[in-house]
């Protein structure tokens with residue numbers, strides 16, 4: 001049996017199509033039928049391979065705003081096996097480890113009926129390309145500094161979870177790599193399910209809905225938890241051959257890269273989504289003395305500093321922190337509380353303070369681009385895909401910094417990104 005693949009949507013993803021385990025398209029058809037037999041309702045969408053994003057869901061017909069596209073009943077969800085966890089003294093491990101261990105036990109045996117679902121997932125090879133946790137140290141060393149915050153946390157979380165299940169896994173004959181694979185599957189395609197009757201919530205896997213790719217806030221279909229399952233409703237009218245997206249949260253690209261293995265790009269020549277930010281902690285925090293840091297901490301303003309590329313502005317926390325470095329305690333605390341300066345507008349002073357730091361960061365972008373360029377010649381196509389993604393993120397940072405540095409301070413980001421795009425295009429064509 002074979003099924004025509006839905007026509008590929010033009011996407012803005014810059015990386016090449018993922019070499020997923022998709023040599024047999026029938027597995028998606030078989031899985032779709034399997035999901036429907038378990039009560040999953042599918043209206044007018046089909047799983048399709050999409051450049052740069054593995055599988056996704058494409059419309060096969062016109063769909064009206066608010067129409068139900070998907071429904072996954074609770075009975076079709078895969079949940080952690082509380083009895084197995086209890087029997088093996090694993091009830092107190094993290095929610096992610098509970099679901100990963102339960103999935104490992106249920107999906108891994110070759111005779112498991114769940115293999116039909118498991119075979120639609122990305123493979124270890126896919127993860128090796130897109131997930132920083134799987135990258136070789138040379139590539140990991142090239143992530144932009146702000147990526148290290150979510151990345152270090154993820155590594156620590158994984159190590160903690162592995163310690164909590166290592167004895168059990170070894171006794172069962174499961175390796176660290178097998179546990180890591182399921183841990184990352186759970187990380188990138190699970191849902192939170194809170195049963196309506198008030199019992200404790202847990203992480204669960206939802207068949208078919210887990211094909212949905214991410215889009216920025218306010219641009220995607222609406223996903224609701226109902227009393228009896230998860231429902232996806234159209235956020236607008238759709239034509240055939242459009243991808244339907246869900247939002248995984250208003251995450252900046254640094255977090256999307258670490259947890260989901262991709263970087264979201266806006267349409268060329270348009271500003272990035274409001275979800276993205278260019279973190280500046282690694283530039284600002286080292287400039288603050290201990291006393292200032294303590295004071296900022298007391299008021300909840302320590303860390304989380306960012307340039308917001310969608311509006312070409314500094315976030316409020318950044319404005320407070322730089323004022324804390326420049327002004328008296330009385331002055332910056334007044335700004336923190338009132339959003340305006342006590343004695344004359346200090347926005348220009350803040351800008352002047354930051355510009356040299358942003359220039360340094362901009363130089364770092366150039367250096368990293370050179371290092372990535374050198375590595376590109378030494379690696380295979382799969383690894384080049386990882387480097388492409390790294391390069392995309394460095395380019396996004398570089399563009400945002402350049403636009404902010406160039407000013408004027410009230411530059412319209414729509415115009416600025418259009419101009420930047422045109423300039424890059426004509427530079428390429430010279």
Ligand SMILES: C[S@@+](CC[C@H](N)C(=O)[O-])C[C@H]1O[C@@H](n2cnc3c(N)ncnc32)[C@H](O)[C@@H]1O
Nearest residue numbers: 052053054055188189210211212213214260262
């Ligand atoms: C819930 S799954 C979605 C289905 C997935 N594309 C697949 O092939 O099975 C999440 C994964 O999809 C990919 N993904 C989701 N949204 C994306 C996007 N906007 N651009 C590129 N990749 C995306 C990432 O690899 C992410 O880890």
